[in-house]
Amino acid sequence: MLLTPRSKAFRPKTVRIAVAVLASATSAALLAASAPQPAAPLGIGDRLFPHLGNPGYDVTSYDIAFTYHGDNTKPLDAVTRIDALVTAPLERVNLDFTHGKVRSVDVNGARADFSTAGEDLVVTPHARVQPGERLRIRVRHTSDPVSGKTEGGWVRTADGLAMANQADVAHHVFPCNDHPADKAQFTFRVTAPKGLTAVANGLPVAKKHRAATTTWAYRTRHPMATELAQVSIGRSTVLHRTGPYRLPVRDVVPTKNRKELEPWLKKTPGQIEWMEDKVGRYPFETYGLLVADAQTGFELETQTLSLFEKELFTRPEFPEWYVESIMVHELAHQWFGDSVSPSTWSDLWLNEGHATWYEALYAEEKARQPLEKRMRYAYRLSDRWRATGGPPAAPKGPRPGQKISIFRPVVYDGSALALYALRQEIGRPTFEAVERAWVHTYRDGNATTADFVRLASDISGRDLDTFFDAWLYGKKTPPMPGHPDWTTTAPDTKTAPAKK
Structure with a gap:
């Protein structure tokens, strides 16, 4: 995710606040207590978000049905079905869920007791479940688009709703194991009044009309x-076109803005082709832009359908090259962050550093915005960023009540700077081989910073542990290979990249 600049004057170096994934793949077993224990919120021990996710099971699929009644200030009726594999003995099953009313819970076809603890929905099956067993959980609930002071979930648009669930607010919308380490297949079923259009991740599989709804x-x-x-x-139009290798490309836009947005939307197939030339085939079944008529303040890499606020494309002070580079940033996330997802939130730099890298590389190749100039500017600020937010792979925790505050400049240009240093250290051909191998090796899975270090070392034929330790974990920015004259002196504002 990138923060959309709000100042009247365009500033290409505006601090970005992103949304990327975190996760800890550790599946800690629940206490096998001899006496019943009170329900409590659990987590999988993520360094930055200790209570995020839940131990003891692995979700394989979600099937989520929403019924929208035409008023985006009223709760939706919903049914969430979860299929999971048990990985540890469980007397209770914790799900992440809040800001909705739970009406009933079934486990493997039988009604189950439930309670709440913190932001967890705690489900008690009739009998303890054991490792290797399958869990089929059905939760009947509401999903409230007006949930008080939150940092995401449902986004109310001018004519309906959209989702923005990073970093960990999917559970404000539906019950889940809300941690990127537990990826799963998804099916969405959305019922809405006639005259509205519903679209979700993936490809359409069915459409049914009734008297007043679809x-x-x-x-x-x-x-x-x-x-x-x-x-x-919302009152949307779905536009279809074809990308490389006959990839279905579909965009979802406010119907009233269709013609205004078309000059931007038609650029997507070429951008996909550019990314494929850099790192290989697009990893999913479809891609496109969801343009929301809403003041989100950000753009977001939701899988197969990236979320953009309409204002990005309509504000006259944004140069064309800048808007296109932001489009590529979210597109690059489909490889880096969506297909290859981080195992912990401390691995956030793998998402945002790479998306920023390809954003900057695209601007250099397509709009003559020098990558080296941008990296030198980032180098000068890097020590300040590290002091404020921590080094790229060991970010400081969020401020109280502000989970998205982990998305600081160090995980964007500060992390792209580490990738630039790697390219300087091992050479362009080897660096490009590492990038292609990364998205191929870990496609559809999760990976860690240690995985990236190991892969880069293997492909380069060098032990890069010392190099990465300095660049990813050091409190101070190391010397830049090939640029001994670069300094981390805070820049004069007059030397910032020119507005073009």
């Missing part, structure tokens, strides 16, 4: 993290 069904073909889920409901 129900759409969509299904993903690849596993997805909960924070990348997307459902759009």
Whole structure:
């Protein structure tokens, strides 16, 4: 995710606040207590978000049905079905869920007791479940688009709703294991009044008309993290075109703005082709832009259907090259962050550093915005960024009540700077081989910073542990290979990149 600049004057170096995924793949077993224990919120021990996710099971699929009644200030009726594999003995099953009313819970076809603890829905099956067993959980609930002071979830648009679930607010919308380490297949079924259009991640699989409503069904073909889920409901037009290798490209836009947005939308197939030339085939079944008539303040890489606020494309002070580079940033996330998802939130730099890298590289190749100039500018600010937010792979925790505050400049240009240093260190051909191998090796899965270090070392034929330790974990920015004259002196504002 990138923060959309709000100042009247365009500033290409505006600090970005992103949304990327975090996760810890550790599946800690629950206490096998001899006496019943009180319900409590659990987590999988993520360094930055200790209570995020839940131990003891692995979700394989979600099937989520929403019924929207035409008023985006009123709760939706919903049914969430979860299929999971048990990985540890469980007397209770914790799900992440809040800001909705739970009406009933079934486990494997039988009614189950439930309670709440913190932001967890705690479900008690009739009997303890054991490793290797399958869990089929059905939760009947509401999903409230007006949930008080939150940092995401449902986004109310001028004519309906969209989703923005990063970093960990999918559970404000539906019950889930809300951590990127537990990716799963998704099916969405959305019922809305006639005259509205519903679209979700993946490809359409069914559409049924009734007297006053229409129900759409969509299904993903690849596993997805909960924070990348997307459902759009509104007075929208769905536009279709074809990308490289006959990839279906579909855009979802406010019907009234269709003609105004078309000059931007038609650029997507070429951008996909450019990315494929850099890192290989696009990893999913479809792609496109969801343009929301809303003041989100950001753009977001929801899987197969990236969320953009309309204002990005309509504000006259944004140069064309800048808007296109932001489009490429979210597109690049489909490889880096969506297909290859981080295992912990401390691995956030792998998402945002790479998306920023290809954003900057595209601007250099297509609009003559020098990458080296941008990296030198980032180098001068790097020590300041590290002091404020921590080094790229060991970010400081969020401020109290502000989970998205982990998305600081160090995970954007500060992390792209580490990738630039790697290219300087091992050479362009080897660096490009590392990038291609990364998205191929870990496609549809999760990976860690240690995985990236190991892969880069293997491909380069060098032990890069010392190099990465300095660049990813050091409190101070190391010397830049090939540029001994670069300094981390805070820049004069007059030397910032020119407005073009």
